[in-house]
Amino acid sequence: MIVADRKPLAEILDMIKDMDKILIIGCKGCVTVCNVGGAKEVGILASVLKIARKKDGRPLHVDERTLERQCDPEYIEQVKDVVDEYDGVISMACGVGPQFLSQAYPNQRFFPAVNTTFYGGAVQHGIWEERCAGCGQCVIHYFGGMCPIARCSKSLLNGPCGGSAGGKCEISKDVDCIWDMIVRKKMAEGRLEDLMDVKPAKSWDTARDGGPRRAVREELVQ
Amino acid sequence: MRLSYPSNIKVIQVPCSGRVDILHLLKAIEDGADGVYIAGCLEGECHFLTGNLKARRRVNYVKKVLEELGMEPGRVEMFNLSAGEGPRFVEIAKEMTERIRALGPSPLRMDEAA
Numbered sequence: 001m002i003v004a005d006r007k008p009l010a011e012i013l014d015m016i017k018d019m020d021k022i023l024i025i026g027c028k029g030c031v032t033v034c035n036v037g038g039a040k041e042v043g044i045l046a047s048v049l050k051i052a053r054k055k056d057g058r059p060l061h062v063d064e065r066t067l068e069r070q071c072d073p074e075y076i077e078q079v080k081d082v083v084d085e086y087d088g089v090i091s092m093a094c095g096v097g098p099q100f101l102s103q104a105y106p107n108q109r110f111f112p113a114v115n116t117t118f119y120g121g122a123v124q125h126g127i128w129e130e131r132c133a134g135c136g137q138c139v140i141h142y143f144g145g146m147c148p149i150a151r152c153s154k155s156l157l158n159g160p161c162g163g164s165a166g167g168k169c170e171i172s173k174d175v176d177c178i179w180d181m182i183v184r185k186k187m188a189e190g191r192l193e194d195l196m197d198v199k200p201a202k203s204w205d206t207a208r209d210g211g212p213r214r215a216v217r218e219e220l221v222q
Numbered sequence: 223m224r225l226s227y228p229s230n231i232k233v234i235q236v237p238c239s240g241r242v243d244i245l246h247l248l249k250a251i252e253d254g255a256d257g258v259y260i261a262g263c264l265e266g267e268c269h270f271l272t273g274n275l276k277a278r279r280r281v282n283y284v285k286k287v288l289e290e291l292g293m294e295p296g297r298v299e300m301f302n303l304s305a306g307e308g309p310r311f312v313e314i315a316k317e318m319t320e321r322i323r324a325l326g327p328s329p330l331r332m333d334e335a336a
Contacts, residue, residue, distance in 0.1 A: 010290070044245060044248065
């Protein structure tokens with residue numbers, strides 16, 4: 001899923017400082033699963049913003065909506081009757097949400113309440129880790145099911161660097177050296193020779209380096 | 223025991239302190255409560271195993287929010303005591319009342335206070 005973090009309250013309050021009536025729109029997709037932008041978090045943010053503004057003597061009217069997803073026009077359309085009634089709209093979806101909303105409703109202003117951080121998963125309740133870098137050319141099967149693009153600080157494809165010590169990466173003691181894990185797994189499997197294949201420099205054409213990406217599935221296009 | 227506790231405290235019963243949500247605490251503050259506290263069971267004694275530990279984490283979350291908003295985090299608190307400790311319940315009620323009295327009324331009710 002796409003993982004995000006809520007922006008600091010001061011930043012959100014600054015976005016809406018001139019407004020008296022706002023709408024907060026959550027998303028039932030990834031940001032609900034990573035507990036940052038679903039119906040629950042929309043409710044919490046609404047309450048917190050109301051507290052902050054009431055404290056400053058300028059009460060804020062906040063309405064709440066949570067859409068099935070904010071990355072499909074059919075769901076974005078569901079707010080068409082109300083969206084222009086507000087001084088501004090806060091989206092709690094990943095970076096896709098406020099962009100789809102802005103495009104659909106050019107007369108309204110949309111503000112992101114979260115910072116979109118990475119593609120990852122929950123390693124335990126309340127802790128998420130990066131697993132994919134969206135490079136457009138998956139190679140995890142060469143590395144025991146672990147991605148050195150996303151999980152090695154240098155995205156190395158041919159073994160660890162000199163910064164690997166005690167299974168940890170030199171950037172932080174909290175970061176595992178993925179190459180340490182790959183080599184250990186291959187040793188345990190008795191397949192260490194798999195790693196003798198030298199991987200040539202990766203083409204980044206399919207990653208962001210090739211410019212904004214687009215996927216077309218012709219059998220679905222109407 | 224017929225113990226009495228400060229009359230300004232409004233008790234809301236829940237089946238377990240784990241039922242208390244972040245939003246319950248925030249809504250109380252939003253509606254002008256000067257302070258909110260949860261009286262949960264002793265840690266390790268939760269009938270549902272972790273209800274009181276979850277409540278404590280939620281209280282800590284709201285404390286952080288209040289701090290971010292420039293309000294006193296001491297306006298929300300978590301206390302642990304057993305259901306048999308009536309005198310301790312009274313003690314906590316008095317302690318919290320005194321703390322809130324020292325902090326003054328909620329800044330959300332400043333208009334009323336003036």
